[in-house]
């Protein structure tokens with residue numbers, strides 16, 4: 001009876017078309033597909049809830065990117081790993097069901113979607129597991145056990161306010177889930193010192209694509225542990241992670257300095273990230289911006305606070321269309337006098353080649369600093385921009401080619417900006433565990449760069465169309481390929497087998513082996529479009545179509 005009531009809320013179609021565009025209101029579901037799924041899920045006796053309504057499809061059929069949409073058959077809010085295991089076991093036994101774990105849906109290209117499949121809303125498990133462990137009783141060997149569905153923002157608040165502790169490696173924005181960022185990497189300005197979030201986890205609970213629950217670590221089920229880190233959700237659903245903590249500082253000095261030349265900017269940034277730990281900043285990032293008064297990506301995007309007094313906020317007549325900004329942060333405690341902090345900063349930036357007079361700084365609490373992008377979100381929401389499409393592009397670029405990338409892409413294709421931040425800053429290869437599934441640019445160079453084109457335009461027709469921006473992203477990728485630049489997509493998305501193979505390079509065969517071991521039916525994370533679901537009677541693992 002429940003199933004039929006729910007069915008009435010769908011726009012049921014007799015044919016098998018399930019394609020829709022992000023702006024379609026209707027969710028077309030094939031009755032022949034849905035009825036057996038309802039039967040199957042009702043028989044599982046899950047502790048969590050199941051939703052087949054259009055509301056569920058509306059929620060899980062879209063993501064932050066707003067480029068793709070899908071029509072899932074069901075949304076499950078699991079109560080924990082047991083529910084996840086039941087769903088995956090039965091999906092394996094079905095003829096064609098796929099399952100996507102959804103963190104907070106902040107992917108750009110449909111990576112957490114399951115068209116015609118089941119979506120697990122991992123946020124329903126966010127309250128599970130929170131526990132602090134102190135090995136030998138010390139704060140320097142403390143860990144937090146957190147749910148795969150926990151938001152980093154909640155982890156920050158609980159760890160700092162209740163224990164005075166904090167994880168070491170963050171993302172810029174914190175309303176992302178632990179499982180979502182660990183399945184990619186999780187990068188911010190602390191990564192040069194500690195590595196990405198995927199290098200800052202010591203144990204995972206994972207439910208594999210076969211429905212098996214396994215605890216894994218660098219020494220126990222290590223194939224699954226390293227496979228799942230950066231594994232794009234392909235091998236299992238992360239239901240718990242153990243994150244190292246350190247004492248949280250009280251305060252942060254946050255600094256921005258403007259550069260006219262990319263060469264000076266990159267030389268200083270590289271120098272800073274290669275200094276010994278005690279002799280550098282705690283956070284190093286940077287971005288390119290347009291020498292204009294554009295609020296989104298010109299001079300007004302440089303101030304650290306909305307009311308920060310800063311001169312100039314208007315273009316400078318330097319003949320440069322693009323400028324660069326180094327962003328730094330130094331941790332300190334209430335017990336440190338401001339003159340001590342001043343002198344440390346003075347010593348660290350003394351030799352840097354920024355444009356004198358173009359340095360801005362502010363002191364704020366550590367929590368305010370780590371949460372700084374929340375203000376951006378609030379502002380974007382107030383202007384109706386947060387729910388607009390975001391065709392973002394993220395890349396890792398080799399150090400050898402970053403100057404050419406600047407010339408061809410920043411100064412060439414993007415000289416007018418992207419309507420939002422264009423992050424560019426160096427990272428250190430040795431801080432990334434080469435046993436994980438994350439793919440970095442080839443080569444031996446210790447330094448490589450992250451580039452993030454965080455477009456934030458008003459929706460079409462006020463802003464450019466999504467198609468135009470997606471095609472500009474394609475042009476950037478093609479240009480990098482044509483000019484032989486060493487790069488890999490971060491948060492990769494490809495449609496063809498050829499592209500996925502090229503992305504993974506010599507890591508491809510290992511990735512396929514892990515898939516065969518942990519999700520041989522290719523049930524998991526279909527939105528990544530790497531493998532297609534294997535039919536019950538076939539033992540072959542299928543790649544996505546050419």
Ligand code: FAD
Pocket residue numbers: 064100101102103104105106107108111112113122148149170171172173175176177178179180181183184185186187188232233234236237238239491525527528
């Ligand atoms: P989702 O988008 O829901 O899922 C991403 C992928 O992970 C999907 O394939 C999904 O199936 C899989 N997945 C989700 N949960 C699990 C789980 N528990 N177990 C296994 N697989 C799972 N990234 C950075 O590195 N640094 C940043 O500073 C940064 N800032 C961002 C700011 C914004 C505003 C946005 C929108 C994104 C940002 N990102 C950043 C990118 C972000 O890390 C990825 O998009 C991440 O995947 C989003 O996390 P999510 O929890 O929403 O995951």
